[in-house]
Amino acid sequence: xxxxxxxxxxxxxxxxxxxxxxxxxxxxxxxxxxxxxxxxxxxxxxxxxxxxxxxxxxxxxxxxxxxxxxxxxxxxxxxxxxxxxxxxxxxxxxxxxxxxxxxxxxxxxxxxxxxxxxxxxxxxxxxxxxxxxxxxxxxxxxxxxxxxxxxxxxxxxxxxxxxxxxxxxxxxxxxxxxxxxxxxxxxxxxxxxxxxxxxxxxxxxxxxxxxxxxxxxxxxxxxxxxxxxxxxxxxxxxxxxxxxxxxxxxxxxxxxxxxxxxxxxxxxxxxxxxxxxxxxxxxxxxxxxxxxxxxxxxxxxxxxxxxxxxxxxxxxxxxxxxxxxxxxxxxxxxxxxxxxxxxxxxxxxxxxxxxxxxxxxxxxxxxxxxxxxxxxxxxxxxxxxxxxxxxxxxxxxxxxxxxxxxxxxxxxxxxxxxxxxxxxxxxxxxxxxxxxxxxxxxxxxxxxxxxxxxxxxxxxxxxxxxxxxxxxxxxxxxxxxxxxxxxxxxxxxxxxxxxxxxxxxxxxxxxxxxxxxxxxxxxxxxxxxxxxxxxxxxxxxxxxxxxxxxx
Amino acid sequence: xxxxxxxxxxxxxxxxxxxxxxxxxxxxxxxxxxxxxxxxxxxxxxxxxxxxxxxxxxxxxxxxxxxxxxxxxxxxxxxxxxxxxxxxxxxxxxxxxxxxxxxxxxxxxxxxxxxxxxxxxxxxxxxxxxxxxxxxxxxxxxxxxxxxxxxxxxxxxxxxxxxxxxxxxxxxx
Numbered sequence: 001x002x003x004x005x006x007x008x009x010x011x012x013x014x015x016x017x018x019x020x021x022x023x024x025x026x027x028x029x030x031x032x033x034x035x036x037x038x039x040x041x042x043x044x045x046x047x048x049x050x051x052x053x054x055x056x057x058x059x060x061x062x063x064x065x066x067x068x069x070x071x072x073x074x075x076x077x078x079x080x081x082x083x084x085x086x087x088x089x090x091x092x093x094x095x096x097x098x099x100x101x102x103x104x105x106x107x108x109x110x111x112x113x114x115x116x117x118x119x120x121x122x123x124x125x126x127x128x129x130x131x132x133x134x135x136x137x138x139x140x141x142x143x144x145x146x147x148x149x150x151x152x153x154x155x156x157x158x159x160x161x162x163x164x165x166x167x168x169x170x171x172x173x174x175x176x177x178x179x180x181x182x183x184x185x186x187x188x189x190x191x192x193x194x195x196x197x198x199x200x201x202x203x204x205x206x207x208x209x210x211x212x213x214x215x216x217x218x219x220x221x222x223x224x225x226x227x228x229x230x231x232x233x234x235x236x237x238x239x240x241x242x243x244x245x246x247x248x249x250x251x252x253x254x255x256x257x258x259x260x261x262x263x264x265x266x267x268x269x270x271x272x273x274x275x276x277x278x279x280x281x282x283x284x285x286x287x288x289x290x291x292x293x294x295x296x297x298x299x300x301x302x303x304x305x306x307x308x309x310x311x312x313x314x315x316x317x318x319x320x321x322x323x324x325x326x327x328x329x330x331x332x333x334x335x336x337x338x339x340x341x342x343x344x345x346x347x348x349x350x351x352x353x354x355x356x357x358x359x360x361x362x363x364x365x366x367x368x369x370x371x372x373x374x375x376x377x378x379x380x381x382x383x384x385x386x387x388x389x390x391x392x393x394x395x396x397x398x399x400x401x402x403x404x405x406x407x408x409x410x411x412x413x414x415x416x417x418x419x420x421x422x423x424x425x426x427x428x429x430x431x432x433x434x435x436x437x438x439x440x441x442x443x444x445x446x447x448x449x450x451x452x453x454x455x456x457x458x459x460x461x462x463x464x465x466x467x468x469x470x471x472x473x474x475x476x477x478x479x480x481x482x483x484x485x486x487x488x489x490x491x492x493x494x495x496x497x498x499x500x501x502x503x504x505x506x507x508x509x510x511x512x513x514x515x516x517x518x519x520x521x522x523x524x525x526x527x528x529x530x531x532x533x534x535x536x537x538x539x540x541x542x543x544x545x546x547x548x549x550x551x
Numbered sequence: 552x553x554x555x556x557x558x559x560x561x562x563x564x565x566x567x568x569x570x571x572x573x574x575x576x577x578x579x580x581x582x583x584x585x586x587x588x589x590x591x592x593x594x595x596x597x598x599x600x601x602x603x604x605x606x607x608x609x610x611x612x613x614x615x616x617x618x619x620x621x622x623x624x625x626x627x628x629x630x631x632x633x634x635x636x637x638x639x640x641x642x643x644x645x646x647x648x649x650x651x652x653x654x655x656x657x658x659x660x661x662x663x664x665x666x667x668x669x670x671x672x673x674x675x676x677x678x679x680x681x682x683x684x685x686x687x688x689x690x691x692x693x694x695x696x697x698x699x700x701x702x703x704x705x706x707x708x709x710x711x712x713x714x715x716x717x718x719x720x721x722x723x724x
Contacts, residue, residue: 018559018569043575127574152570152597185597186555186571188563263570266595344601361602366619366651371637373582413639482575 008051009060013193021183022047024153025119025176028160029089030061033195035114035202036081037065038074040452041481042093043128044183045121049091050482050551062196067484070423070452071096072103075118079107082114082173083211084202087164091119094134095403095422099453101139106213107173108145109221111228113210114202115167117160122179124307124340130407130420133338135308136177140285144225146232147175147284148241149259150182154189159282161192162241170228177284179307181260181340233286241282242291249275251298253354256316257305258284261341265305268346272356287315293323303353304331307341328353372411380475380541381406383515385414388442388471390518391525398433400426400443405480406473409444416444424453427461427470434466440529441468447498448478448486455505461534462506469528472538474498474512477546490546502536509535516541553706554608554679555586560702561694562590572597583614606691610679611635612648612661622655627691631678633665668718677718684722696723 008027011017019027025048029037037056039049049067056065064081068074071092078090092100097120104118120136123129140147146166150159156178163174213221236242245266257265258281265278279295281287296302296316304313313331320327334349335341344361351358375381388394394416401407401417402425410417419429426443434441445454450472461468476490477483487496502510509531513521521539528535555571562569569590587599602623608630609615615630622628630652634642643651645661652659664682665675680703686692687699700719707715 016563018556018563046575180574181572181597184573184575186559186573187569187594187597260596263595263597267600270595271600342600343596343598347600361600361623363601363620364622364654366616366654367643367647369583369613369616369637370640371583371614374638 005051005054005058005060009055009194011191013191015191016188017191018186019153019157019189020047021150021153021156021178021185023051024156024189025091025160025178026051026055027189027191028157029117029164030194031157031192032115032161032164033087033197034089035063035086035197035199036078036088037063037091038068038077038081039091040068040071040074040096041478041484042096042121043481044123044178044180045091045093045119046481046484047183048119049484053484053551067486069487070099072100075100075107076103078116078118079103081202082112082116084114084204086114086199086202087197088112088114088116089119090116092121093129094120094122094136095129095131096120097136097139098134098422101143104139104145104173105143108143108225109213109218110211111171111224112167112173113171115164116173117163117167118173118175120175120177121183122177124179127180130403131422133308135311137284137309137311139175144229145173145175146229146286147177148282149177149284150282151259151262151280152182152185153187155282156182157189157192159241166232166235170232172225172228172232179260179340229286233289236283236286236288237290239283239288242288243280244295245278245280246275247277249277251277253301254279254295254299255303255305256281256292256295256312258282258312259307259341261305261307261346264341264343264346267343268350271343271347272350272358274350274354274356281312284311289315289319292316293319296320296327297323299324299327301328301330301353303334303349304329305335305341305346305349306331309337373408374411375405375408376544378544379405380515380539380543381409381473383518383541384471384473384521384539385409385416387515387518387521387525388416391522392440392442392529396440398430398439398441400430400441400468402426402445402449403480404446404449404473405475406444406446422453423449424457427454427468428457430468430470431457431461431464431466434468435464443468443470445470445472447472447474447476447488450498451487451496455501458502458507458534458536459505465533467531467533467535469525470534470536472498472502472536474538474540475543475546476540477543477550479543479545482551483543483545483549485550489550490542491550498538502538507534507536509533510538511536512538512540514541515539552584552586554683555588556706557680557683557699557702558588558692558694560705561698562588564698564701565694567591568594570594570597583617585617606686608682608686610682612645613637613643615648616651619655624656626656626658628652628656628659629682629686629691630659630661631664631682632661633675633678668721671721672714672717674714677714680715680718681722684719688723
């Protein structure tokens with residue numbers, strides 16, 4: 001019978017296995033001899049943590065794994081491991097990058113001691129994301145961190161290994177950036193050899209000059225980083241991660257692309273029965289600028305095929321001025337800046353740019369279905385919704401939402417959501433609204449979210465005296481992303497006591513209630529809404545899956 | 552997703568290159584789930600292009616309408632007549648679904664896979680494997696029955712295997 005874990009861990013070098021992009025990332029890390037892995041779950045990166053969790057728990061691979069309380073903490077755990085000499089991987093979705101940036105910037109400055117790779121998964125089209133459509137490439141330029149961009153699972157595996165090599169050679173953390181269609185793409189992947197480092201423990205050796213960013217040293221560090229990036233840029237010029245397809249073909253027109261857009265470009269060329277040179281970039285930062293210049297020099301037209309914002313296009317346009325002022329650089333004038341790359345978009349862009357005859361596919365209109373995601377049947381949150389609707393006049397109360405299953409409160413028939421932002425923000429923004437207006441407000445926050453970023457916001461309501469009602473939805477698991485454990489999870493041996501934590505924040509009115517007790521729940525909402533200080537109800541009832549299993 | 556795994560393994564067995572695309576996360580909370588598979592000599596994109604699907608296999612009859620974007624007049628539809636109601640709306644009848652699908656293509660097969668499996672096997676959960684085997688037997692998917700059988704044996708956990716093999720045989724008969 002099929003055992004995925006066995007398949008992932010036991011297959012030997014040279015064998016072909018169908019792998020998901022995220023699974024290929026895990027295999028790449030195993031082939032690199034990873035020692036230490038930390039993550040906070042978030043789709044489309046969640047499977048990376050889930051697979052490592054099981055691999056290490058089932059002792060199929062020796063190493064350390066943790067689900068951290070948030071992405072910043074995960075990265076910091078990784079930094080500590082790297083400073084102690086261990087080979088380290090940290091994985092998160094794009095919004096996690098925002099959370100961890102505060103520690104990522106200085107980490108690039110100090111550099112990595114143990115090779116460190118950070119996986120960032122973007123989600124163009126927001127298949128599994130609210131909050132914003134983010135393009136994490138910006139961090140490459142802002143933080144001077146190398147970014148590699150795989151297009152498919154084979155590259156996911158190979159690029160992770162390459163990233164570890166880069167990190168080892170230049171002592172700098174390296175990002176491997178995926179998108180949903182890379183992370184959740186499957187293909188037969190040719191495996192390499194799993195490498196077991198044999199390291200049981202690392203060792204932290206004091207090195208003030210290396211790990212302490214105190215000025216004026218920090219500015220020297222920046223010079224060192226810029227020097228590293230320059231050297232990696234020279235390596236990028238020769239790296240086979242940046243390659244040209246159809247190099248010998250007509251030299252009047254070419255395409256520069258990366259990631260999934262490369263795959264869609266190749267399909268578009270097939271569709272139009274067109275042959276043209278394609279420069280496929282595996283490095284986003286630093287770019288192989290000389291290679292790009294050489295590529296565009298003989299061309300009359302170049303299409304930059306990329307998803308989301310025109311980062312590559314800007315660079316290509318800038319480089320074109322140096323070598324070929326006449327070349328027409330097309331990109332976002334023909335391709336959308338919102339949503340994921342699709343093959344038909346690139347086909348159409350090519351047809352327009354080259355004035356080719358092409359019959360655009362037309363979709364025949366049929367009835368549109370409106371099936372929106374809902375809380376599961378039997379979800380304890382339904383009980384919270386019922387109690388809230390009975391306790392207050394929903395038209396007169398503002399409802400703060402955030403990230404987790406309960407963001408579905410924004411859908412019909414629940415409709416209890418007046419703003420929706422990042423994790424921890426329902427109370428933070430709620431405080432501002434209370435201060436600005438004095439209107440009645442309930443903010444919802446999940447248990448995992450509360451640990452992630454909700455505590456400082458709660459303390460702020462005490463410190464700066466506002467009186468929202470905060471309902472902590474404690475279902476004892478990180479349900480939305482696939483039931484990963486958290487500090488008060490159902491299967492934790494020693495749980496963090498949320499009520500004691502809330503009290504310690506200085507909140508006087510706090511009660512833990514199982515929402516099955518509707519009468520008590522309704523009464524407490526009414527009671528707490530009348531308080532002139534912040535109040536907290538911990539709605540405790542486990543998710544149906546929480547007591548059965550983790551991930 | 553299991554069906555996707557079965558087709559993928561079968562295609563790999565026959566020496567094809569392949570790419571698939573699936574969605575995780577929010578889609579699992581009762582939303583619709585759409586997965587793509589493309590196989591052939593050399594495959595780049597994991598996404599089917601607009602109007603380029605050869606086969607749209609729908610596990611619920613109303614959901615088949617979501618295939619519209621990928622359909623052309625030659626596209627084959629194989630649709631389970633099962634209905635999973637959408638909250639607060641009256642489910643579309645078979646007739647309404649057919650009328651809409653026929654605007655896209657005339658190659659539409661509506662099959663009561665869940666009912667048939669319920670009656671013959673004792674459970675409707677294997678309807679997906681039933682439809683997949685049917686698609687292969689009817690040459691809607693250019694793969695061999697034996698490859699599908701091998702893939703089922705590889706992918707399906709032991710405790711469910713007998714049920715799925717029965718379904719495979721039922722669909723072939």
